[in-house]
Amino acid sequence: MPSKDREAAGERERCATGLEGLDHVLNGGIPRGNTVLVAGSVGTGKTSICIEFLIHGALESENSLYLSVTEPTAKLLKNVIPFDFFEERLIKQGRLRFLDLPQLYEKLGIEKAAFDFEEVKLLVDAVAGLVEENDVKRFCLDSVTSVNYRLKDPELIRDFLLRLGTVLSSKGCTSLLVSEIATTGDAIFRGGVEEAIADGVIVTGNLERRGDLLRTLQVVKMRGTSHSRAKYVLDLTTEGVLLVPLLKGGSVAGGA
């Protein structure tokens, strides 16, 4: 349904991710302003999903910002360029920006290994400033887990995520927060703070079936839209992240 028709029907405006399969799963995209947790173990496509989401936004003239904790910008750019739909001009025009979080820490003078409420507020204000200053409509933090390592108290994590989500949403910015979970565990269902606070949760994982390892994606939660909760198999290609339904005939009991 086109965006205007949705609004007329009382539905929230969508931020089409540009990942065709995911938009289909979400009935048109992420409700604009939602803060979505992309949770998964290593090598399951979290960063690719985020980068593709930002590139498509930038191509649609929405300023997009990637805040990286885990990888330096130069290395990340190597992951961007192989996408067939990536255009160099997006970076030159400032539509697509990459920032290293450690540099932001340095700028803010945050040097402590463990943050308290003051540092949390400082960090959220700095992100809010960046979003406002650059009129950012799509934002990714990769990863929120790395930030949370510095927040020793669950109350601080809750405070950080609540503040961040509220600030981003108030600016009409749709956000993806990457969360790393253990390879073998189903940490997403442990009732963690991040999952409870986020507007949406997308889980990526590995499914082992008769010795084959399939990359999977499942939208567990998304406020503001009806959506499929089925598991899909994904592939990371130069044409972007592709999804097809997981064949049920091959499902294994208790599979991830």
Place this chain on the structure above:
Amino acid sequence: MAVTTAISEKLQALPEASAVALRLKTDQYFDAIQWMLDLFAAKKDLTTIYITSTIPSQSILQALEALEIPVDHVWFVDCISQIMMSAAKRHPHSIAVESPTMLENIMLKVEYLLRKNPDRKALIVLDSINSLAIHNNTKILSEFLHILVNNLRSRGAYTVIFSMQEYETDEIRNMLVLVSDETLELGE
């Protein structure tokens, strides 16, 4: 060529988005491939996505080369070379799927190639239902065929599913009837 004129005419007359089960005997195999790529796809100006789980794509490519059939618009989804631990150098038009049991990955590679070649209509050849049945149970194979064929149909692509008559079972025949618009038999 063993392909009869009647079959040839039937195939040429197929409307877009058709799904056809092509029943053939083992000794008609290479004739069928040649006919499919050289006459049917070339005449209709189609991009061919050839899913092979019977023999490695390299063997088919060698045969096509010997027959001087151009492969500029032919792409392979090779489900067998990787599992054979084949050391052969891969052709740039050949994409590997780790194992014929990874049916979802076959769908994903087809999707990828369709996106890579958006300007031409496509023919998807599935070679063959019998070799896939060696590695997969009927339940998951039926589900795979049902989703794949309907997806391709919605995109206006032709689908041709090879079935070797010598290796057909009732289950395979039922599966083909369910997903195909027409069943054609070579040499009938």
